[in-house]
Amino acid sequence: MSLPLSLEKLPPEVVRVLRYMGTQSGALTPQQIDLGTNLGARLVGKAIRRLVNYDFIQVGANNSYHVTTDGKSVIQQLDEHEGGTSDDQITGASFDGPVQRRLTVVMPRVFAAGRPTDIYFGVNPPDADDSLPGSMHIELKVSANAGNLSSGSISLEVPGNSAAKPGKISLMPQVAGKIVRVRVDAFQTTKTYAAEALGGIYFDVQVAAEGAGQDATSRAVGMDLLLKLAD
Numbered sequence: 636m637s638l639p640l641s642l643e644k645l646p647p648e649v650v651r652v653l654r655y656m657g658t659q660s661g662a663l664t665p666q667q668i669d670l671g672t673n674l675g676a677r678l679v680g681k682a683i684r685r686l687v688n689y690d691f692i693q694v695g696a697n698n699s700y701h702v703t704t705d706g707k708s709v710i711q712q713l714d715e716h717e718g719g720t721s722d723d724q725i726t727g728a729s730f731d732g733p734v735q736r737r738l739t740v741v742m743p744r745v746f747a748a749g750r751p752t753d754i755y756f757g758v759n760p761p762d763a764d765d766s767l768p769g770s771m772h773i774e775l776k777v778s779a780n781a782g783n784l785s786s787g788s789i790s791l792e793v794p795g796n797s798a799a800k801p802g803k804i805s806l807m808p809q810v811a812g813k814i815v816r817v818r819v820d821a822f823q824t825t826k827t828y829a830a831e832a833l834g835g836i837y838f839d840v841q842v843a844a845e846g847a848g849q850d851a852t853s854r855a856v857g858m859d860l861l862l863k864l865a866d
Contacts, residue, residue, distance in 0.1 A: 648674055650713065652682040653691055653702070657710035662699035677762075681735075736761060736793060738773075738821060739857040745841045745850035748811035752849070756789050756819075758799035758860070770794050771862045774822045774830060775802075782815035782840070783807045793862065812844040823862055833860050 645653075655671045656663060663671075669679045683700060686692040691706035702710070742754040756775060775789040789802040808815050820835035836858045843849055 646682070646685065648672075648678045648682045649685050649689075652679060653686060653706060653710060654713060656692065656700070656702050657707065657714075662695045662701040664697070664699045668700075734761065734862055736860050736862055737857050738775075738819075738860055739855055740819065740836075740838070741853055741855045742806075742840065743849060744852045744854045745843050745847075746806065746808050746815070747843050747849040748808045748813075748845075750849065751783075751785065751805040751807040753803045753805050754817075755801045755803045756791065757801035758791055758793045760798040761796060772824050773799070773833070773860070773862075774824060776820045776822070777804060777817065779806060779815050779817045779840075781809050781813050782817070783809065806840065808840065808842040811842060811847075813842055815840040815842060819858075821858070821860060823860075825863070831863075833862070834858060 651672050651674060652668055655668065659667075659671070665676065665679055665683060668683070669676050672679065674682070683692070686706070687694065687700075689705075690703055691709055692700045693703050694700055737759045739757050739759065740754060741757070743752060746752050758773065771793040773791040773793055775791065777784060777787055777789065783806070785805040789804060791799045791802055793799040806815065806817065816837055816839050818835060818837040821833040822830040823833055824830045836856065838856045841850075
């Protein structure tokens, strides 16, 4: 029996957690799942988040989780699948599903009107179990009100196992004392599909009042990105 493609692409820690929960009666806490699967708290936490997003498990009282009807159906398909993923295959295995990285935007705490000031955009390195053998391409679309940008877009190449080389644009506020709102929309592109929206954030830039100086102390904002391995 062959599995649907969507189930074949399930990350291995997700398969292990779901299968284990299917052998237990009642709701389980993350600590109980950790003890039962021996995956470690961090991988269990990641698996739980994905399973909740897939609607295969639901959260209950006291931070415990139980398998949904859809989850039970998936467990049955996994159990019926000949040659399914074994525990040996799961332990320490990598996967090509979406991985979470974080976009970070760094800038001075207070800008000065009429002065171009750089804003830096970067993507963090992966955790050890999130490393991938390829890179991912990110396009950022940037806009601002009450301020002029040196560019409306930034391209970032995100390596599979290290941080992206930061990109930058400059922002020049137009009016002293007037907050500038900046919006960033992120997209991923590969050879096989068009730009896929990854979400967006907006943040306010403080602008010094007339006659006041710029505060160059750094501040950072960010957002999580779910990235696919490039083809």
